[in-house]
Amino acid sequence: MLPGSMVNPYKPELAVNQIAFLSASHPFWQPSALPRSVLRASQPSENRTGALCRSSVRSTLAGGAPPDICSLGPWAREGAVRIARILIVGAGVVGMGAALLLSRDGHEVTVLERDADAPPADPEESWDSWQRKGVNQFRLPHFFLARYRSLLSTELPELMAALAAAGAVRVNSVLSAPEQLRGPAREEDGAFECLSGRRCVVEAVVASVASRSPRLAIRRGTAVTGLVTGPAAHDGVPHVTGVRLASGEELPADLVVDMTGRRSRLPRWLESIGARAPDEELDDCGFIYYGRHFRSASGDVPPAIGGPLQHLGSISSLTLPADNGTWSVTLITSANDKALRPLHDAGTWERTVRSLPLVAHWLDGEPIDDGVMAIAGIEDRHRSLMVDGAPVATGVVVAGDAWACSNPSVGRGASIGMMQATVLRDTIAATGLKDPWEFACAFHRATAELVEPWFRDTLAADRHRLAEIDALIAGDQYRPPDPAWEASQALASAAFKDPDCLRGFVSVGMVLSREADVLSRPGMLEKVTDLGAGWRDEPIPAPDRDDLLSTVAGG
Secondary structure (H helix, E strand, O other), X not given: OOOOOOOOOOOHHHHOOOHHHHOOXXXXXXXXXXXXXXXXXXXXXXXXXXXXXXXXXXXXHOOOOOOOOOXXXXXXXXXXXXXXXXXXXXXXXXXXXXXXXXHHOOOEEEXXXXXXXXXXXXXXXXXXXXXXXXXXXXXXXXXXXXXXXXXHHHHOHHHHHHHHHOXXXXXXXXXXXXXXXXXXXXXXXXXXXXXXXXHHHHHHHHHHHHHOOOOEXXXXXXXXXXXXXXXXXXXXXXXXXXXXXXXXXXXXXXXEEEOOHHHOOHHHHHHHOOOOXXXXXXXXXXXXXXXXXXXXXXXXXXXXXXXXXXXXXXXXXXXXXXXXXXXXXXXXXXXOOHHHHHHHXXXXXXXXXXXXXXXXXXXXXXXXXXXOEEEOOOEEEEEEOEEOOEEOOEOEEEOHHHOEEOOHHHOOHHHHHHHHHHHHHHHHHHHOOOOHHHHHHHHHHHHHHHOXXXXXXXXXXXXXXXXXXXXXXXXXXXXXXXXXXXXHHHHHHHOOOOHHHHHHHHHXXXXXXXXXXXXXXXXXXXXXXXXXXXXXXXXXXXXXXXHHHHHHOOO
């Protein structure tokens, strides 16, 4: 398969005997893409969906209501903004993306990364040898959603081109569905396109593009150990003017951006300068992930029969196409489900995957890892530098996973992180950095209104899923007193019975629309109620709990 070429793994002959399962398959249909000519014909004009825009940030800062989806298109220059020296701590996918956005706005940006090794140029070398000790989920299966692709298309088109050249897979969850499910292709269907790959390959490409960008410097093997302060911008509130490195060197900055991810050390750095502790919400996300990566000799990806993320009783499956003919298969369990802990064994894991009718054929490839990767203890976290209506410090902000992170199986982290990166850039453009207090308050307000609701939606869905698993283990039905959750399950069911519901459901999964906004579309709630209200009575295409336990035990 040519680098960046599009795959079409959907094969109707494999789905003939499985089509009855589709209505019970809650998540969206995936993967695949159509030939370029079809995709171009269905690609929406770039002002319909995708990116946050400068006007939405201005509206938010002025007290107006932010739009659900902002228009795309090149930003109009809105007056000169003083060039700022910005330090970004953390060189992950979103950290590098933020650096590119800020440097293209004319700022002098330096990215500081604790891990010393630079990414190899070759995708397979990145997979085989590149180590990122600072990222515990570096080899966990990843998927980059349509919102992320849309932001790249608008903001960083050269990065899209580089990903395609490196073999990234193109996936369109709607256009790849059988026409009897999606109906005729529509003008807006191109918005659902994703461009994805293994985490290490995507990060290597982003780093390569960043390394060639003017006004952007990358320093690897550079550990930050603390913050440097100067005269306070507001009485009693420390003002950060740079960082201190492990070598003792101090680097000055007009703004420090913590993008060090889930393991951020910012709270202790703030404590050391006498700042108040950030407001933190912290909990174990509650899931364990058991995953493997595969490759086919032909370069083809297995056909999708059902959605990538399928909730199959007390277990979930996640099947994700990646770059260069690779893909991943992951089983997700509750951390409380000790009976499924043997899934870390390769034989037990494979036996269990083969018991899932819509997933078993994803094993038809060569494993490219040493065994089952089991990851637990991943945290749900939200960190705010605004406490009791005031910043704990000025001159420093937190973004990406260092700001908020949740269950990675839904793949929202990169999309939400890049949304926040655009908000950061646009807040700097709107307020400048001359008044650090004003900027800190403005960025917090814009993040809270334009980005945080997406994180809260994800967190709520995760809490419901864990409670549902607990109920199923106990032999009960899960019936929470939450109409929003009932509506989400009905929408998932209706998605496989109506083209409008399908597109609405996929737009939620792809971080293009929030569920409440989808359900408020004319006639949508009525359709969802009519078609999805009986979702509890639909069969689950998987072994029941007793058969699952028997399979795991070797029966």
